Amino acid sequence: MDAPLAVRARGITKCFGDVVALDGIDFDVAPGRIHGLAGPNGAGKTTLLGLLLSLAVADEGRLEILGAPVGRALTAPDGVSGFVDGPGLYPSLTARQNLAALAKLGGHPVGDVLEQVGLADVADDRVRGFSLGMRQRLGLAAALLTSPRLLVLDEPANGLDPAGKKHVHGVLERLAAAGTAVVLSSHRMDDLEALCTEVTILATGRVAFTGPLAELSAENGELEYRLRTSDPAAARRVIEETRASIVPPEPRTDPEVLLVRAKVPALDELVRRLVHTGVAVRELAPVVSPLEAAFLALTGQEALR
Numbered sequence: 001m002d003a004p005l006a007v008r009a010r011g012i013t014k015c016f017g018d019v020v021a022l023d024g025i026d027f028d029v030a031p032g033r034i035h036g037l038a039g040p041n042g043a044g045k046t047t048l049l050g051l052l053l054s055l056a057v058a059d060e061g062r063l064e065i066l067g068a069p070v071g072r073a074l075t076a077p078d079g080v081s082g083f084v085d086g087p088g089l090y091p092s093l094t095a096r097q098n099l100a101a102l103a104k105l106g107g108h109p110v111g112d113v114l115e116q117v118g119l120a121d122v123a124d125d126r127v128r129g130f131s132l133g134m135r136q137r138l139g140l141a142a143a144l145l146t147s148p149r150l151l152v153l154d155e156p157a158n159g160l161d162p163a164g165k166k167h168v169h170g171v172l173e174r175l176a177a178a179g180t181a182v183v184l185s186s187h188r189m190d191d192l193e194a195l196c197t198e199v200t201i202l203a204t205g206r207v208a209f210t211g212p213l214a215e216l217s218a219e220n221g222e223l224e225y226r227l228r229t230s231d232p233a234a235a236r237r238v239i240e241e242t243r244a245s246i247v248p249p250e251p252r253t254d255p256e257v258l259l260v261r262a263k264v265p266a267l268d269e270l271v272r273r274l275v276h277t278g279v280a281v282r283e284l285a286p287v288v289s290p291l292e293a294a295f296l297a298l299t300g301q302e303a304l305r
């Protein structure tokens, strides 16, 4: 029999007084997937992650975690760990002491998880002196102590430098490859694109999109691209013969660069024609990534060029 879904949410609603933080949320996460949660400030991401960790209880709807219905108890089901609003750590204790305090609840050796998140060298330093990125990594280490089958992380890349981010992404990818489901929120669309195969986009407490990232790809809509060629005047003439269109330039746009709006098939046709005409393509890149474009469209926000 197939393993149960790590998360199955149907019609989840959560209010705080008059504020409807979540309004009929449906979404699924299968084992071994890294599922990204995106949405503007106040969209309900942290509230949803909190429900997955049993930090709060939904007002309405049905939530199943690792195949079992979630009741009203405010304790995370076995196999679930993570954090929202930053990891809870004791600043006066060292990294190792913080984990040792938590390890009483869990099974994984403290030294192993410190090694996994790249904090072995500072294991005996007090957390008070840790940077935001180091605290995030220590929070992840704490979540790994129990070898979770569902890992829930609110903005785990917050404060991480590029190397730290790469390291943390590697840890999460290895966990997912071993069958752990990871649900994480981020405001960085590039991080979500690098790490996740599926996303849920929330807008004012509702699901604007949930599913594979590939479904949000450029084929579903027109995107704007920066096009730099060896001959902008000739390129402009070629564009006019295709289904692509030229976007009027902003005053500060480099005159060598044309902004082109097109769907992927029209873009393919354009590149073929440019090459055929002897115009070299020196740069062709989306102004915003397909995920960011979808995010902005679905949440009613404007792209900045």
Ligand SMILES: Nc1ncnc2c1ncn2[C@@H]1O[C@H](COP(=O)(O)OP(=O)(O)OP(=O)(O)O)[C@@H](O)[C@H]1O
Residues within 6 Å of the ligand: 016, 019, 020, 021, 039, 040, 041, 042, 043, 044, 045, 046, 047, 048
């Ligand atoms: N404990 C609470 N009491 C009252 N209102 C709350 C509480 N927690 C969340 N809210 C409200 O619920 C809505 C959703 O908040 P939530 O923190 O889940 O959004 P978010 O998507 O995580 O936002 P951000 O990106 O800013 O972290 C907001 O309107 C927020 O003000």
